[in-house]
Amino acid sequence: MTQEPKDPKIVVDEDWKERVRAEREASRESRKQADRGAGGGGSSSGPARPDPFSMLVSSLAAEAMVALGQAPDPTQGHPVVRPELARHSIDMLDMLEEKTKGNLSPDESQMLDSLLHQLRMLYVQVYRPPSAASAGGDANAAGSGRDSAADGDAGGGGPAPAGDDPAANAGEAK
Numbered sequence: 172m173t174q175e176p177k178d179p180k181i182v183v184d185e186d187w188k189e190r191v192r193a194e195r196e197a198s199r200e201s202r203k204q205a206d207r208g209a210g211g212g213g214s215s216s217g218p219a220r221p222d223p224f225s226m227l228v229s230s231l232a233a234e235a236m237v238a239l240g241q242a243p244d245p246t247q248g249h250p251v252v253r254p255e256l257a258r259h260s261i262d263m264l265d266m267l268e269e270k271t272k273g274n275l276s277p278d279e280s281q282m283l284d285s286l287l288h289q290l291r292m293l294y295v296q297v298y299r300p301p302s303a304a305s306a307g308g309d310a311n312a313a314g315s316g317r318d319s320a321a322d323g324d325a326g327g328g329g330p331a332p333a334g335d336d337p338a339a340n341a342g343e344a345k
Contacts, residue, residue, distance in 0.1 A: 224271075224279055228264065228286065235260035235290050239297045254298040261290050 236242050238257035240250040268283050275283070 224275070225282065228267070228283055231260050231264050231267075232286050232290060235264075235294075239290075239293055241293070252297060254294070257290075257294055257298070261287070261294060264290070 233242070235257045237244055237250075238253040238260060240252040243249050244251040264283065264287050268287060271279075271283075
């Protein structure tokens with residue numbers, strides 16, 4: 172009842188390299204056609220790629236929202252108001268708008284303009300500089316809505332320099 176081991180049958184496929192080469196070439200050609208068709212509204216079999224411009228804008232806007240206390244700070248797990256970081260993100264978006272003027276699609280331009288307007292209005296609501304908040308009040312009471320970490324970010328915690336008023340810059344009309 173012992174079976175003798177059978178020699179495995181080996182099939183040699185001589186043209187496998189040529190078939191792989193042909194498949195790669197076909198794949199490259201289909202990608203080229205998909206890339207050309209994507210600009211003309213052609214359908215692609217894969218998922219749509221995210222738009223790098225909108226990803227950049229969304230990233231900066233999310234950073235500003237976290238800095239304005241509208242979302243939990245990822246490092247602390249709760250909202251923290253950091254006006255200087257919010258202002259930096261808003262200024263970056265403003266610079267991006269200026270540098271890309273005339274090169275954006277109408278949808279991109281409208282999205283960026285609307286987002287900047289919303290962030291500036293939110294900035295003015297959340298952050299009132301000590302000079303405006305303490306019209307006749309205690310200086311400590313004026314800063315009570317601000318986080319102590321934000322004061323450290325501001326470089327000494329004092330009021331903003333006269334030519335560097337965050338509320339005035341955030342509310343600039345374009």
